[in-house]
Amino acid sequence: MTPQAHPSNRAGLGVLACLAALAMLATNIILPTFPDIGRSLSVATQSLAITLSAFFIPFALGQLVVGPLSDRLGRRGLMLGGLAVLAVGSVVCALATRLDWLIAGRVIQGLGACVPSVLARSIARDRFEGPALSRALAFIMVAMAAAPGFSPLAGGLLSSVAGWSSVFWxxxxxxxxxxxxxTMRIGETHPPAARRQVSIAATFTSYFQLLRNRRFIAPAMAVGLASGGLMAFFAATPAILMDGLALTSIELGNFFAATVFVVFGAGIAAPKLASRWNAPSITAAGCAIALAGGIALLGAPEGLFSFSVSISVFLFGAGLINPLGTAMALQPFAAQAGAASALLGFLQMGMATLAITAMTALNGSAYxxxxxxxVMGMGLALMCLLLFGRSAPSADART
Known part of the structure; x- marks a missing residue:
């Protein structure tokens, strides 16, 4: 299909951006409510990080199934089914009176949210190609970057007026x-004639081939580890700023919203820097910058100013890694685009789960x-690019 057959219209792209951002919205809008949830359910604020893992695990695993299944069955039915599951999970969370019910609701949310996250990219691939596809994916990624920053502000404002359950409603x-x-603006974009009857065994063989391919795994691991660091930042910040530094939920929301501009700035700079040098070099530089931010956070005195500066350095580096690393991981694999997109999403959510689990397991303050x-995550990301990405051809990775 060509861009002319499916013209790029703002309404359709806006819907795709909203679909892609839903998962991040469902995750991050609850962060300012952690202290209120902890008091309501009689649990410690830091222990509520388990509600993030409960979301990420089914989200990560579900993507591996949803992508290939949509190639066989089409997009519309799966999309509407996933959205229905996400809505049900949100209602379960809103009605929860015990931690185990909240965790169950988050699992249901994760199963539903993985569907629009994967299929937004697949639908963009159905409708566009060439430069139009690049522009559409860039627009979607901006929305995904904005959602984690602005949603906590909305969650803080809403919970301060109507209580923590209102954010789930x-x-x-x-x-x-x-x-x-x-349903009104997009609908089915993958007609029966275009569907592939690929066996489950062939699907997982494709995943295994991608994992063995350095052109995929080096940038994909960098993106996954950067995403894990971002999710760890979002999970830890309520305890750092609200419990440790006595910020209010509204102030926490404002802090998250301010961080979006750092990521935006990096996202704008990334393609310009890559066109002057190259995407692999700028992605590696992003890893080094993010690593420097982690080192500063580990060694700086605990305080709002030092935290803000250190985390801004990390976020700028992560903002360089995500768009360029994603392009590097997906561009060389047009014939396996669905599998590559699903596997990349799995790695992102899998690394997020590991990062949050590691953070809660470490002894010491949340800071x-x-x-x-x-430091561990971005050091490993830089190592992956330097060791595994060095011999990978980069012609297709230039943005």
Missing amino acids: LVAVLTVLIGFLY RSLGGVL
Whole structure:
């Protein structure tokens, strides 16, 4: 299909951006409510990080199934089913009176949220190609970057007025509305004639081939580890700023919103820098910058100024890694685009789960634990690019 057959219209791209951002919205909008949830359910704020892992694990595993399944069955039915599951999970969370019910709701949310996350990229691939596809994916990634920054501010404002359960009701309502817009504006983009009857065995063989291919695994691991660091940052910051530094939920939301501009700035700079040098070099530089931010966080005195500066350095590096690393991982594999997209998403959520688990397992304050996780993760990301990416051809990775 060509861009002329499916013209790029703002409404359709807006719906795709909303679909892609839903998962991050469902994750991060609850962060300012952690202290309120902890008091309501009689659990420690830091222990509520388990609700993030409960979301990420099914989200990560579900992507491996949803991508190939949509190639066989089409997009529309799976999309609407996933949105319905996300809405149900949000209602379960809103009604939870015990931690185990909240965790169950988060698992259901994760299973539903993986569907729009994967299929937004697949639908963009159905509708566009060439430069139009690059522009569409860039727009979607901007929305995905904005959602984790601005959603905590919305969550803090809403919870301060209507209580912590209201943020889950908001996610449920937005999910239904976005599902309606999807039905009206987009619908099915993968007709029966284009569907591939690929066996489950062949699908997992394709995953195994990608994992063995240095052109995929080096940038994909960098993106995954950067995403893990970002999720660890979002998970730890409520305890650092609200419990440790006595910020209010609104102030926490403002802090998260401010960090979006750092990521935006890096996202704008990334393609310009890559065109002057090359994507692999700038991606490796992003890893080094993010690593420097982690080191600063680990060694700096605990305080709002030092935390803000250190985390801004990390975020700028991560903002360079994500768009360039994603392009490097997906561009050489047009024939395996669905599998590559699903596997990349799995690595992102899998690394997020590992990062949060490692952070909660480390002894020490949330401040130092976050610094340790960022240093380990970004050090490993830089190592992957230098060792495994060195021999990978880079002609297709230039942006």
